[in-house]
Amino acid sequence: MQNNGKIKITINNQSYDVENKLTILHATQQNDIFIPHLCFHPELSPYGGCRLCIVEVDGVKGYPTACTTQVKDGMTIRTHSKILQEMRTEILQLILSEHPSACLICDEAEECSDYQGTIRKVGFTTGCRWCPKDKDCELQKVVEYLKIDEIEFPVYYRNLPVEKKDPFFDRDYNLCIYCGRCVRICHEHRKSSIISLNNRGRYSTIGPAFNQSHLDANCEFCGACVSVCPTGTLSEKTKKWSGIPEKYNSSICSLCGLNCDIQILTKENKVIGTLPLGDPHLTGGELCVKGRFCLIELVNNPDRILEPQYQFPEGLGFITWEEAFLKASDKLKKADGNKVAVYLSPNLTLEEIVAAKQFAQQVIKTINITSSVLTNNLIPYISLAEKSISIEKIEKSESIISLFLNGNYNYAPVTLAIKRAAEKGIPYLQIGWINDTTSRFASHHLTPETGKEKEFVKEIVESFEKGKEVSPEISEVMKLFKDSSSTIILGPTILDLTEAKEILRNIEKIIKLTGSKLFVLNPYGNLPGLLSSVDLKPHQDILDKISKGKIDSLYLIGDSPFKKRPNVNFIIHQSPFPPSEKLKPDLILPTATWSEISGTYVTLTDKRKKLKAVVKTSEKVLSNSAIFAKLAKKLGKQELKFNKKELSKLIPKKLTIKLPEFNSKPKKNIVQIKTRAFPYTLIQEKNLYTYMGMYLNQLIEGLREIEPEETLIINPIDASKFDIQNGDNVMLKSHKISKKYPVVLRKTISPGFIRLITSNKTFEFETNPCPVKIRRVNV
Amino acid sequence: MKNLKKKITKIFKEFTVDEENLIPILQKIQAEIGYISKQGVEEIANFLRITEGQVYGVASFYSQFRFTAPGRHSIKVCLGTACHVRGSQNILEEFKRWLLIEPGETTEDKMFSLETVNCVGACALGPIVIFDNEYHGHMRIKSVDELIQKYRTEYETEREVDK
16 A cells, blocks of 8 residues: 555556556546446446456456456556457447447448448448437447457347337437446436336336336436437437537526526537536436426527518518618607616526616616516515525535425426435425425425415414414424524425415514525526616506506517507517517517527526527527617617627626515405315416526427426326326316316326416416316216 | 225335335235235335335346236246246247237236246146146146136136025
8 A cells, every 4th residue: 555545556567556446447547548338427336237348357257347346456457458359349249239230330331421322221220320329329439449340149129119209308229238327327316216227138128117108207307318328229309310519618508597507519500409517428417307408499499580570561571670770769769768668588698688778778768677577476585585595505404495396397406406415314394285306305295284375384483483382294394493404495386376475474584583594496597687787667567557558668678578469559579589479569679599699697696607609690680789789879879888898897796686666455365275075276387487488388399298388287196086097178176267177197296286387477266276176077 | 096005005014114125025015915016116116215117127127026917817837948848938829829918917807817937846747837836747739728718617617606
């Protein structure tokens, strides 16, 4: 043993000093000696499945695998002896005998790839030219390294059907080499364990239990398995035939308030995919489905508007930018500043927001600046967020309590932190009706009684204040608060509850009384940036003004607050996406968006994150700031500058969230309690996840499948009582309203609860949560 | 359904929440209920705080666990070396042809479930088939149908006697 914990080993007759407790593979990698491997992943536990990394060690019988054997002092290792290479060749041939490989070993492979000269030589499913991973495949690289040109074993094609039914990625297990990387990353890194190696021997399969679909098995679609697959077995639907990316650009995701770091894969001035940071072939699991699969579908969406349009008396028509500026400036020149309302989207960058603010205040001269997300419930919610801690601190707290968190398809870094913490033994308590990815790690799962959510929180407060006696359920919560410094994680589902304000007020009290920390989940990308740099009016105030006729023009910048055209004279819709059908704006101005512009996003803890421009837009699409600059010039305000340098000067050094005061009249909320006649609880949720005013699940098919709108989400246990199948129609009946809905069965909702997501501004049923009964509609 | 849950919860009482207990629990459930149902996997996963995928991954690895309800009679066809040499594959094919099921499945009328085993230690009698606990040595293709009919008639007479 040498000093500083290093030991001496000999690899291929050369001696090296390496750290103790390394595996042989790590030691060789550190010293730039290449050993072929397929199943090895640096962050996962060693598996020793592919057997390609076998080495010779003096004094050790047989050929140990380098990835599972630890180095010992004085070890003599040979990595490339003749017999080893021969054995590796044979092992690889065994792997290839079950992996379509005709093209890998074909004499004409090189010419064929350029000219496809031998197109009909092999069945189309077996050719490498038809594999999505062609030229980016680890198996291909090992074949090249070991120079295999024939396979001595009989070739066996498994002939499994390609699984295409699940959203976002396809699975062709005929190409699988059973390296187990996907299973291990799902289990060890993401801690979801949705897929496993099933059956045995040549009948082995990979997938969820009982051949369920990934969707039914509660897969989160984080895409970790897709990134780490060394072959073409798992492939993203959107990226399948894009080939090898030219560039990996670091940027951020803009679809929720966490603003995760990502890398954007580009090729030929086009975004072809997104990944979490790290080695593109080994990274995965840090993002949610939105960051991993939805961003690319947003920016390449066929619905995007790419040319300015004007509502002529005869209908909508394309116009040039010059005409568009003329028409807009004509209107804005005549308009009375106070009669114009400017709407801003929380997905705009900080630079765009200050540009819009400058334009609204100094060119239009209006004080009516708002955002449609600024509802009356959001204001107390975000005001709590001022005390929000940074995400790294979640894992360091002594206990974690999540309130109304739905982490299956959102907030991956937070759910991962919870799962990691719970695995370390930190008590985790989940309150709510969702059975998400963290539920399995919860030491307790509490569901407040229907209609008594407020009482639930109130009881905790009163017990602290007056030492009131509580139910055994709540005493569990109390114990956590009393024994440890806990972190409360607050999910945005709370915003939709009838008594949201009262609950939030009580939570505030709890935090004051217990001194626990808070982490508020913000569903809107750059909401902190928007709130801290502009004095916004509450959305309700503007709506009141519109209904009183005090507003006659609307300038919607990335926001889409109305489904139907309100009673105004002129509407400018400035967004990358088209307006809703019945809005009928007079002027449509297409803008550049995520990945096409650079800018700054702000998180709730005032962390600035940089969004980078990685592709160029078509000439007919302008950035928001460019549009403001041109319009300001047309309106005689040349002195205003909208370039990047000037705009960044306008951004305040320290951003503090400013919330408008809202004077809502105290309203008596009616709540209903679950009764025998209405045994189920309906949870209505507003569709929260938007980008530039567009509902993500309306824009992206896969997300629509995961979280369908206007569809009841029911637990299979409840469904079996009524013999309800996926896609059946169900009559939902509350005290006042009855309505028919289609049904999907998901285990993400606890039994006894029904979820209904809607993008309407108001809820269909009278209270939320609402006691209901269900009945299958007979056809 | 509820009955099943009761039985399973009773079994759980004997075990602690520890992943190591997975196989003993699976064995106990198989012994008491006869097979590992979808609901069973779900309950085990909830009890041990692991996922259904993990339970199924382990259970499907071992051939001792079955995932379909067993029939009234179990048929085990030996495919061990000695039986194989004497043509047990053909016997299995004949059973498959008569019962219209694959090994590991149960007939629609829940009468027979077909399984394969690898040697039962009676190689001299090969090819051997085990009906419940009755050993039938020196099987012929012809006797497959006879055996099936024999058990069917037995069952029917039993039912008539009951009436």
